[in-house]
Amino acid sequence: MKTFxxxxxxxxxxxxxxxxxxxLGFGQRYMDDAYSATALDKALADASIKARLLHNMxxxxxxxxxxxxxxxxxxxxxxxxxxxxxxxxxxxxxxxNILAGIAAFRAxxxxxxxxxxxxxxxxxxxxxxxxxxxxxxxxTR
Numbered sequence: 001m002k003t004f005x006x007x008x009x010x011x012x013x014x015x016x017x018x019x020x021x022x023x024l025g026f027g028q029r030y031m032d033d034a035y036s037a038t039a040l041d042k043a044l045a046d047a048s049i050k051a052r053l054l055h056n057m058x059x060x061x062x063x064x065x066x067x068x069x070x071x072x073x074x075x076x077x078x079x080x081x082x083x084x085x086x087x088x089x090x091x092x093x094x095x096x097n098i099l100a101g102i103a104a105f106r107a108x109x110x111x112x113x114x115x116x117x118x119x120x121x122x123x124x125x126x127x128x129x130x131x132x133x134x135x136x137x138x139x140t141r
Contacts, residue, residue, distance in 0.1 A: 074124050077102070081131045096135040103128045 049072060056065035080095050106125060 073102070077124070077128060077131070081127065092135060092138065096132065096139075099128055099132055099135075103132060 049068065053065050053068055056062070056068065077099065080099065103125070106128075
C-alpha cells in the first residue's frame with residue numbers, strides 16, 4: 001500500500017509538471033506568433049512606404065515625397081512619446097537629443113509642404129515641445 005501511494009504521488013507530480021510545461025510552452029508559442037506577425041506587418045508597411053517614396057521621387061513629385069516622409073517622422077515621434085515611460089535613461093537621453101534636433105531644425109526651416117495645414121504643423125510642434133519638456137523634467141528629478 002505504501003508503494004502504491006508513493007508511485008501514485010510520483011505519477012501525479014509528473015502529470016502536473018507535464019501540464020504546467022505544456023501551458024507555459026503554449027503561451028510562449030502564442031507570444032512568438034503574435035510578435036512575429038507584428039514584425040512582418042511593420043516590415044511590409046515600411047517597404048510599401050519606401051516604394052511609394054521612390055516612385056514619387058522618380059516621377060518628380062517631391063512635395064508628395066516630402067509630405068510622406070514628414071508624416072512617417074511625425075508618427076515615429078508620437079511612438080517615441082508613447083514609449084518614453086518604458087525606456088531606460090540612456091534611451092530617453094538619446095530620444096531627447098534627437099527630438100531636440102528635430103525641433104531646432106523645424107524652428108529654423110519652416111515647411112513649404114502644400115499638403116498640411118499650419119494647424120497640423122502647430123499641433124505636431126506642440127507635441128514635440130511637450131515631449132522635450134517632460135524629458136527635461138524627468139532629467140532634473
